[in-house]
Amino acid sequence: MPKFQLPYAQPIDPSKKILYKNARIIDPKSGFDQAGELLTIGDKIADFGQKVSGSENAEVIDCGGKVLAPGLIDIQVHFRYPGQTHKEDLESGSKSAVAGGITTVVCQPNTNPTLDSVEVLNDLHSKALEAAHCNVRAYACVTKNMKGEELADLPALKAAGAVGFTDDGLPVMNAHLMRRAFEASRDLGVVVAQHAEDLNLTNKGCINEGEVSKQLGVRGIPNISESVIVERDLAILEAIGGKYHLLHVSTREALEAIKRAKAKGLKATVEVSPHHFTLTDQQVLKSGTNAKMNPPLRSELDRLALIEGLRDGVIDAIATDHAPHDIASKEKPLAEATFGIVGVETMLPLSLNLVDQGVLSLRDLLAKMTCNAAEIINFDGGEIKVGARADLVLIDLDSEWEIDSSNFFSKSKNSPFDGFKVKGRAIKTVVAGKVVYEI
Numbered sequence: 406m407p408k409f410q411l412p413y414a415q416p417i418d419p420s421k422k423i424l425y426k427n428a429r430i431i432d433p434k435s436g437f438d439q440a441g442e443l444l445t446i447g448d449k450i451a452d453f454g455q456k457v458s459g460s461e462n463a464e465v466i467d468c469g470g471k472v473l474a475p476g477l478i479d480i481q482v483h484f485r486y487p488g489q490t491h492k493e494d495l496e497s498g499s500k501s502a503v504a505g506g507i508t509t510v511v512c513q514p515n516t517n518p519t520l521d522s523v524e525v526l527n528d529l530h531s532k533a534l535e536a537a538h539c540n541v542r543a544y545a546c547v548t549k550n551m552k553g554e555e556l557a558d559l560p561a562l563k564a565a566g567a568v569g570f571t572d573d574g575l576p577v578m579n580a581h582l583m584r585r586a587f588e589a590s591r592d593l594g595v596v597v598a599q600h601a602e603d604l605n606l607t608n609k610g611c612i613n614e615g616e617v618s619k620q621l622g623v624r625g626i627p628n629i630s631e632s633v634i635v636e637r638d639l640a641i642l643e644a645i646g647g648k649y650h651l652l653h654v655s656t657r658e659a660l661e662a663i664k665r666a667k668a669k670g671l672k673a674t675v676e677v678s679p680h681h682f683t684l685t686d687q688q689v690l691k692s693g694t695n696a697k698m699n700p701p702l703r704s705e706l707d708r709l710a711l712i713e714g715l716r717d718g719v720i721d722a723i724a725t726d727h728a729p730h731d732i733a734s735k736e737k738p739l740a741e742a743t744f745g746i747v748g749v750e751t752m753l754p755l756s757l758n759l760v761d762q763g764v765l766s767l768r769d770l771l772a773k774m775t776c777n778a779a780e781i782i783n784f785d786g787g788e789i790k791v792g793a794r795a796d797l798v799l800i801d802l803d804s805e806w807e808i809d810s811s812n813f814f815s816k817s818k819n820s821p822f823d824g825f826k827v828k829g830r831a832i833k834t835v836v837a838g839k840v841v842y843e844i
């Protein structure tokens with residue numbers, strides 16, 4: 406059975422030494438990729454290289470030549486705390502995360518109550534220190550109670566540790582509020598992250614608008630539902646300044662818009678979820694409501710554009726949009742079931758596919774789940790360097806296994822990847838110097 410530990414519930418002994426020897430150490434940020442060893446003392450990386458100094462009396466972990474990289478950072482998860490802890494909570498969500506090699510997550514604020522006040526945000530942070538197996542950060546809401554009517558107190562939320570602002574789950578439809586949010590982003594130096602969806606164009610659609618929605622006789626969500634909001638946001642960004650982050654891009658049109666914005670020098674970044682570059686709406690025919698998420702799985706043309714965006718670097722990061730739901734929320738007709746799938750335990754192997762397919766080098770892939778992700782949210786992590794907090798993952802690239810949702814540590818099992826044969830997995834995960842997960 407895998408072993409779990411909490412990183413912060415008990416303080417780590419500051420003199421505790423662990424020597425990870427016989428590792429292939431990869432730091433995507435610096436490009437370091439060498440066989441060697443790494444020493445942690447307390448919660449920090451003390452040294453790494455072919456041979457380290459100061460390792461006497463250290464506990465020794467033989468890495469067997471496997472990849473030792475910065476712990477993965479997933480900048481979009483829904484851990485359902487507070488309010489829907491029957492679907493997930495900080496403990497189960499973070500167990501699931503560290504089992505997937507993730508050492509830091511960013512929670513979305515569409516909880517109940519929403520993360521629109523300092524009080525609720527403080528409670529999340531302190532609860533996470535007691536109960537979570539990984540680092541937990543969060544976006545705060547753009548608008549009060551995500552109603553899209555009035556801005557939340559963005560400076561206070563930033564001061565309380567919010568990594569940025571979003572009403573994820575709902576778009577900010579009011580362009581004036583978006584302008585005000587960009588003004589705050591410009592002044593505070595954090596991103597406004599958008600779930601880009603024009604609700605009028607979505608028109609209560611439930612899956613991608615295309616052949617599959619026609620075949621099933623359900624309402625579709627057109628590509629323009631995403632792209633018109635992205636085009637609008639980028640126009641406001643250009644006029645006002647600030648930083649824009651597009652959550653879970655799904656369409657080629659939205660990606661093109663980001664590409665143009667980047668070429669103009671605007672501060673725009675974008676993430677993609679593994680399901681959007683792995684699957685198309687055809688999967689709905691096989692997995693039903695477990696392939697229903699928002700934005701929806703799109704066409705093969707879109708999927709290929711996302712792959713190209715990963716290859717050419719327009720896509721900065723990979724994030725899961727981990728969205729656990731209980732069985733009752735999914736055992737419904739397609740039009741009525743809730744949107745979303747679990748993702749933190751399958752992000753790494755699904756992404757490693759891109760390396761096998763020759764789309765990305767291992768370094769470039771890891772960058773999208775470590776240093777690039779950290780940069781978007783101004784997080785002090787995502788790299789291996791002396792003095793940095795020891796957040797690490799040991800990856801067995803050759804381990805072949807079959808995804809079985811019944812084995813997930815998440816409270817929820819809603820995944821379209823059940824039965825998928827994959828390669829590569831996290832075998833040890835280290836947060837702040839402690840081995841929080843090992844198999």
Ligand SMILES: [Zn+2]
Pocket residue numbers: 573574575600652653699700726
């Ligand atoms: Zn979303």
